[in-house]
Amino acid sequence: MRMPLYAALSAVLCCAGCAGSALVPSPGLPTPGEGTTTTGARITVAPVPPRPPTTAREIPPPKSVVSIPNDGDVFTSATTVAAEWLRQWCALDWQEPMNANLDRASHYETTAAAREDRRRGDDANTYASMRAQQVSSSCADVTAAQSPEAPNSTDVVYLVLAARRTTLAAGKPTGDEPVRDVRRVIRQADGRWLVDLPVEAG
Numbered sequence: 402m403r404m405p406l407y408a409a410l411s412a413v414l415c416c417a418g419c420a421g422s423a424l425v426p427s428p429g430l431p432t433p434g435e436g437t438t439t440t441g442a443r444i445t446v447a448p449v450p451p452r453p454p455t456t457a458r459e460i461p462p463p464k465s466v467v468s469i470p471n472d473g474d475v476f477t478s479a480t481t482v483a484a485e486w487l488r489q490w491c492a493l494d495w496q497e498p499m500n501a502n503l504d505r506a507s508h509y510e511t512t513a514a515a516r517e518d519r520r521r522g523d524d525a526n527t528y529a530s531m532r533a534q535q536v537s538s539s540c541a542d543v544t545a546a547q548s549p550e551a552p553n554s555t556d557v558v559y560l561v562l563a564a565r566r567t568t569l570a571a572g573k574p575t576g577d578e579p580v581r582d583v584r585r586v587i588r589q590a591d592g593r594w595l596v597d598l599p600v601e602a603g
Contacts (some may be wrong), residue, residue: 491540
């Protein structure tokens with residue numbers, strides 16, 4: 402049984418939190434041997450006090466850093482709209498408002514799917530942790546292929562979505578991981594294809 406897409410993201414955020422102290426050393430700490438100099442007379446130099454941890458007030462206000470493509474052609478194909486949905490879902494940045502990636506992804510999915518994704522999105526605590534660690538991520542090598550086992554039709558297809566996600570904390574890579582999800586994609590009455598609810602695959 403595969404790990405749900407959202408559980409994978411939580412694992413990445415937790416790893417970023419665990420490694421944060423190693424990724425962002427405190428500047429200004431004296432190294433062994435600092436504090437004295439010997440050029441004739443001995444001169445004592447006071448050590449530089451450590452910089453206090455960053456507080457919430459010092460974090461820049463959120464801003465939108467990822468744009469939504471203004472291309473109506475993306476909705477003419479189930480695979481195209483699903484791939485764009487995954488790209489927007491993956492594009493995470495600590496400088497954005499909470500769940501900004503879900504807001505962008507919602508342009509490519511049904512109302513029911515957007516509601517379910519929002520239910521599994523960040524809350525105030527996980528968002529605060531993400532901003533404190535300055536977490537960001539993006540996906541490359543995005544693919545969307547029809548599931549051969551699913552009952553595809555002219556208006557409903559089941560797509561296996563995959564990508565390689567790179568995550569950073571404080572601007573430093575914390576690693577890559579595969580992302581995989583299975584989604585139903587439905588043709589709407591106006592002809593547009595939209596990503597629908599996730600499908601559990603054994």
